[in-house]
Each structure stands twice: as structure tokens, then as C-alpha cells.
Amino acid sequence: MTDPAGLFGGVETGGTTCVCALANAAGEIAARCEIPTADPQTTLTEIAAFFRDHDLPQAVGIGSFGPIELDRQSPSWGHVTTTPKLQWRDANVAPWLRDELGVPVVFDHDVAAAAYGEYTWGAGRGLPSLAYLTVGTGIGAGLVLDGRVWYGAVLPEVGHIRIPRVAGDTYEGSCPSHGDCWEGLACGPALAARYGSDPAGLPPEHPAWELEAQYTAAGILAISLVVSPHRLIVGGGIGRREGVLLRLRERVRELFNDYLHNPMYNEEIDTYLVPPGLGADAGVLGAVALARDHLQQATKGRAD
Amino acid sequence: MTDPAGLFGGVETGGTTCVCALANAAGEIAARCEIPTADPQTTLTEIAAFFRDHDLPQAVGIGSFGPIELDRQSPSWGHVTTTPKLQWRDANVAPWLRDELGVPVVFDHDVAAAAYGEYTWGAGRGLPSLAYLTVGTGIGAGLVLDGRVWYGAVLPEVGHIRIPRVAGDTYEGSCPSHGDCWEGLACGPALAARYGSDPAGLPPEHPAWELEAQYTAAGILAISLVVSPHRLIVGGGIGRREGVLLRLRERVRELFNDYLHNPMYNEEIDTYLVPPGLGADAGVLGAVALARDHLQQATKGRAD
Numbered sequence: 383m384t385d386p387a388g389l390f391g392g393v394e395t396g397g398t399t400c401v402c403a404l405a406n407a408a409g410e411i412a413a414r415c416e417i418p419t420a421d422p423q424t425t426l427t428e429i430a431a432f433f434r435d436h437d438l439p440q441a442v443g444i445g446s447f448g449p450i451e452l453d454r455q456s457p458s459w460g461h462v463t464t465t466p467k468l469q470w471r472d473a474n475v476a477p478w479l480r481d482e483l484g485v486p487v488v489f490d491h492d493v494a495a496a497a498y499g500e501y502t503w504g505a506g507r508g509l510p511s512l513a514y515l516t517v518g519t520g521i522g523a524g525l526v527l528d529g530r531v532w533y534g535a536v537l538p539e540v541g542h543i544r545i546p547r548v549a550g551d552t553y554e555g556s557c558p559s560h561g562d563c564w565e566g567l568a569c570g571p572a573l574a575a576r577y578g579s580d581p582a583g584l585p586p587e588h589p590a591w592e593l594e595a596q597y598t599a600a601g602i603l604a605i606s607l608v609v610s611p612h613r614l615i616v617g618g619g620i621g622r623r624e625g626v627l628l629r630l631r632e633r634v635r636e637l638f639n640d641y642l643h644n645p646m647y648n649e650e651i652d653t654y655l656v657p658p659g660l661g662a663d664a665g666v667l668g669a670v671a672l673a674r675d676h677l678q679q680a681t682k683g684r685a686d
Numbered sequence: 687m688t689d690p691a692g693l694f695g696g697v698e699t700g701g702t703t704c705v706c707a708l709a710n711a712a713g714e715i716a717a718r719c720e721i722p723t724a725d726p727q728t729t730l731t732e733i734a735a736f737f738r739d740h741d742l743p744q745a746v747g748i749g750s751f752g753p754i755e756l757d758r759q760s761p762s763w764g765h766v767t768t769t770p771k772l773q774w775r776d777a778n779v780a781p782w783l784r785d786e787l788g789v790p791v792v793f794d795h796d797v798a799a800a801a802y803g804e805y806t807w808g809a810g811r812g813l814p815s816l817a818y819l820t821v822g823t824g825i826g827a828g829l830v831l832d833g834r835v836w837y838g839a840v841l842p843e844v845g846h847i848r849i850p851r852v853a854g855d856t857y858e859g860s861c862p863s864h865g866d867c868w869e870g871l872a873c874g875p876a877l878a879a880r881y882g883s884d885p886a887g888l889p890p891e892h893p894a895w896e897l898e899a900q901y902t903a904a905g906i907l908a909i910s911l912v913v914s915p916h917r918l919i920v921g922g923g924i925g926r927r928e929g930v931l932l933r934l935r936e937r938v939r940e941l942f943n944d945y946l947h948n949p950m951y952n953e954e955i956d957t958y959l960v961p962p963g964l965g966a967d968a969g970v971l972g973a974v975a976l977a978r979d980h981l982q983q984a985t986k987g988r989a990d
């Protein structure tokens with residue numbers, strides 16, 4: 383049985399930091415911590431300690447960087463798989479935490495968790511569909527369609543679509559697999575390589591941000607024209623930077639050029655392209671929401 | 687009540703030809719005709735005459751060229767709206783046919799009907815999701831997700847995404863709204879403008895087909911990476927041309943570059959990128975399937 387007063391755990395694992403939170407069924411955070419991402423054993427032990435030091439949650443959701451194994455029937459369910467972060471290759475994440483804490487664990491992609499968080503408590507609350515785009519160290523998107531995370535056959539991995547080059551940009555691209563795909567042209571490391579400087583330190587008027595907006599607008603156009611989400615939420619370290627969203631709205635509007643005569647892609651674009659309602663907590667709160675809804679469905683399933 | 691032995695009507699309206707069919711609930715065609723597309727009144731009168739000359743169907747489905755009004759609450763439901771085909775602008779299609787025949791009429795996009803036809807009786811039968819891509823006079827795709835046509839907030843209109851130019855191709859693009867979007871670079875009229883000849887007459891070894899494959903592979907990559915359908919069916923006058931699908935499979939495989947380590951995008955790409963199981967009848971049979979399932983749901987709804 384679900385305890386209506388009980389807490390749920392959320393974990394967002396990232397390349398440099400992991401965020402943990404304990405929250406109630408309404409998404410109100412009771413405790414939160416950030417843990418630097420080290421090797422899996424050290425990191426997961428600290429995550430488990432966070433939950434044990436507070437009230438033990440009824441269930442834990444994890445939004446993980448990828449690639450990961452989502453298939454519950456697979457022996458490697460809940461593992462990170464072929465990541466270039468060598469220490470984390472084949473790391474046992476979800477089963478380890480489940481056994482360590484003795485509670486059910488839900489395992490999903492970081493962008494799927496963030497999309498579900500925004501659907502549940504954020505900028506896409508109750509909408510028939512949304513896309514959550516993250517632009518940062520990598521570029522990816524999670525989709526919530528008809529109230530559920532959409533996985534498709536393999537995995538949406540929108541960062542690797544091909545988009546036209548901006549005239550004059552000769553950077554070869556940073557993607558090890560595709561060179562100048564969207565991610566290869568517009569992720570944080572691509573900006574850093576082009577300008578020889580961490581993009582976090584570049585001022586708002588630096589030409590990097592106009593280039594970023596032009597590339598990312600082409601990617602947003604593709605998401606919009608393939609699946610037509612009701613809202614597109616722009617997150618991630620670069621996506622949430624001041625000024626980037628304003629530029630994106632202008633560039634996306636230009637690319638549509640009023641083709642579909644729909645205000646959502648024109649004068650009302652501010653209501654279509656929006657920042658995360660949960661800010662930097664979209665991922666960890668989404669993991670909480672996945673844990674809550676998993677447990678409620680499991681309880682319902684047993685009652686049926 | 688649905689008569690299990692009764693027939694359903696399907697209509698696919700196209701820029702040059704309309705196809706009509708009468709079929710049973712298993713999609714077996716009892717009668718079929720093609721009508722040259724003239725002005726709406728002439729064309730619709732001939733379509734109505736086809737159905738009246740045979741057994742009157744229990745319901746009729748229409749898969750229409752666009753843009754069209756799908757909202758059943760709108761006073762212009764069932765009309766073609768802002769099409770550049772001036773005779774068809776604001777043409778009353780579905781309500782007219784419904785009143786003329788006195789049977790329920792379902793109205794949808796041509797690509798949505800074709801996708802639903804392939805899901806019901808064709809190359810995507812019973813799959814959790816599929817995309818039906820048409821490459822011909824225009825470029826567009828219909829999605830069936832979890833057994834239902836996916837509409838999204840506005841409309842999937844994938845032909846208007848931006849893709850990189852092939853080196854050396856200087857053609858400015860044929861799209862009146864976007865110039866060199868995917869459709870502007872790779873639709874039939876774009877090939878005709880580049881090579882000064884109807885592409886239907888170009889031999890299989892003509893360089894047009896390699897260019898077409900490179901552009902269309904980039905579009906297929908975008909559909910695959912945004913929504914990850916279980917199968918992608920390639921239809922349309924150009925898409926169904928001999929040799930085009932073989933080239934597309936090679937180019938798409940190259941673009942993925944085994945990034946996701948999934949055989950579906952690599953050695954098993956022949957099972958992912960496939961021709962329509964219903965051939966040129968995907969659209970009209972999809973319209974039949976939409977009519978059948980609409981009536982069954984309506985009957986069920988009344989019984990509830």
C-alpha cells in the first residue's frame with residue numbers, strides 16, 4: 383500500500399554532479415543534496431547514505447545519464463552501458479540501490495525524468511504532450527505523450543540529427559560518432575572548442591550565443607515538425623542561460639516563417655518555448671514523480 | 687449497429703487523382719476507381735456517384751491533401767483550407783459527402799490515412815508505432831503511436847525541417863515558405879526544376895536519385911531520432927521508385943554510424959525501412975480503416 387504521507391526519493395545522475403531529493407507525493411522537497419560524481423561505488427554509497435540519513439523513501443526514481451538499459455527483462459536492467467565515462471561502463475546503478483535500500487527503484491533517462499517532472503509539476507502540467515529539451519554538455523530531449531514518457535522502438539536521441547551549418551562556421555564538430563550533428567555543433571564542449579573558453583564564462587553579447595541559437599532553433603524546428611508537442615521546455619546549462627531562450631524564440635519563429643498560420647509558432651511563441659517550471663530540479667523531481675506513479679500503479683495492479 | 691458483412695468507403699484525394707474504394711471490414715476491396723482531380727464540385731459529385739453506383743457504404747473515410755480542418759467543433763470541419771490549389775481553397779469536402787450520401791464521414795490527412803492503413807493491414811500491422819513517409823510532389827509523414835494516429839498540437843509537417851545541403855548542390859529550393867527545407871530540396875518539383883525534366887522519366891542511374899537519397903536520409907534520420915518509430919514505411923511516387931529505398935537504407939545506415947548499437951539501424955535496416963505493404967492503396971485503404979474503426983467506436987460509445 384502507498385502511504386499518502388510517505389516520502390519518495392529522486393536521484394538525477396549527471397556527468398559532474400548527482401542530485402538527490404526526498405519529496406512528498408505533491409512534489410514538495412523535504413531534503414535535497416548534491417554529490418560530486420566520482421566512481422560508481424563511491425557515488426552510489428553516498429546516495430544511499432543520503433536516503434538512510436533521512437526518512438527512508440517508499441520508492442526511489444533515478445534519472446540517469448546514458449546510455450542505459452531500460453528493459454526490465456534484461457539481466458543488465460538498471461545498468462549504465464556503453465558510456466564513454468569509462469568508470470561507469472556497465473555500472474550497476476538501480477539494482478544496487480534497490481538492494482541497498484530495500485525499496486522499489488524506477489530507472490529512466492535523465493531527460494525522460496525531467497520531461498515527466500515538468501509534466502507532473504512544472505511548465506507542462508496536464509498538457510496532452512510536451513518535449514523537454516536539454517542543451518548543455520550534451521543535447522537530448524524527453525517526450526511525454528498522452529501523459530506517459532514516450533520511448534519508441536530504440537530511443538529518441540534528437541541531439542544526433544543533422545542540421546545545416548551556419549555560414550562561415552568551419553568548426554568540424556565535437557561528436558565522436560557524427561562530427562557535425564546538432565550536438566556536435568552546439569553542445570557545451572563544441573562551444574568551448576570553438577572559442578577556447580568554458581562557455582559559462584562568455585558574456586551575453588558574445589557571438590557564441592547567436593550561433594548557439596541558430597543551431598538549436600533548427601533542432602527545435604525538427605522536434606516541432608516531427609511530433610508537434612503542445613509545449614517545448616528548454617532546459618540544460620546552456621538552455622537555461624539568460625538570453626538564450628529569447629534568441630531561440632526569434633530564430634524558431636523565423637524558421638517557421640508562419641507556414642502553418644498558427645500563433646503558437648508565431649506571436650504566441652513565448653507560450654510554446656518556455657523555461658522549465660521546476661528550474662534545475664526538473665530531473666530530480668521527475669525521478670520522484672516516476673517513483674510515486676510507479677508505486678501507485680504497482681499497488682493498483684496488486685489490488686486488481 | 688455495424689453490419690459485419692457491410693462495406694466501408696475510402697477516398698484518397700490527391701493533387702492530380704482521387705482514389706475511391708469500397709472494402710469489407712477486413713480491407714478486401716470490392717470496387718475501386720480513380721477520378722482525375724478537377725474542381726471540387728465536379729470531383730466530389732463523381733466520388734458520390736461511385737459509391738451510389740455500388741453498395742452504399744456504412745461509413746466513408748477521406749484521406750485528404752492539406753491543409754485541412756480536422757477540429758470537429760469548428761464550423762469549417764471537413765474543409766480544405768488555405769491550399770495553393772485555388773479551386774480547392776475553403777472547399778467543403780466531408781460535410782458535403784456526408785449529406786450527399788447520408789452516412790457518417792471521417793476526415794483526415796492523406797498521410798495519416800496511409801499510416802493507419804499500413805498499421806491496420808500493411809507493413810506495420812500491430813506494431814507499437816510506425817511512421818509512414820511519403821516522398822513525391824510533397825514530403826510528409828503520418829505517425830501511428832500506440833495504435834492511434836498521432837496529431838500533436840498543431841500538425842506534424844516533417845517535410846519542412848532543415849537539413850544540410852549536399853556539397854555542390856546550389857539549387858535554391860522549391861518551397862515557397864522556406865526555400866531549401868527538406869521538401870524544397872527533395873520533392874518531385876525540386877528534382878524537376880534542377881534537372882529540367884519530370885523525375886518520372888529519369889533513369890535509375892541518374893545522379894538525381896543519389897541526391898534524393900542523401901537529402902531524404904537526413905529527413906528519415908530526424909524522424910527516427912525524434913520519435914523512434916518501430917518501423918518507417920517509405921511511400922509516395924518518388925519513395926516507391928525502384929532503387930530509391932535501397933539507396934536510402936545505405937545512406938541512413940551511414941548517418942547513424944552505429945551510434946546506438948542497434949541492429950535496426952544497421953545490419954537489419956531492411957526490416958526498419960520498408961515499402962508500403964499496401965503499395966499505392968495505403969491511403970485509400972487507410973481511409974477505409976478509419977471509417978470502419980470510427981463506426982465501431984461510435985457504436986460502442988452508444989452501447990455504453
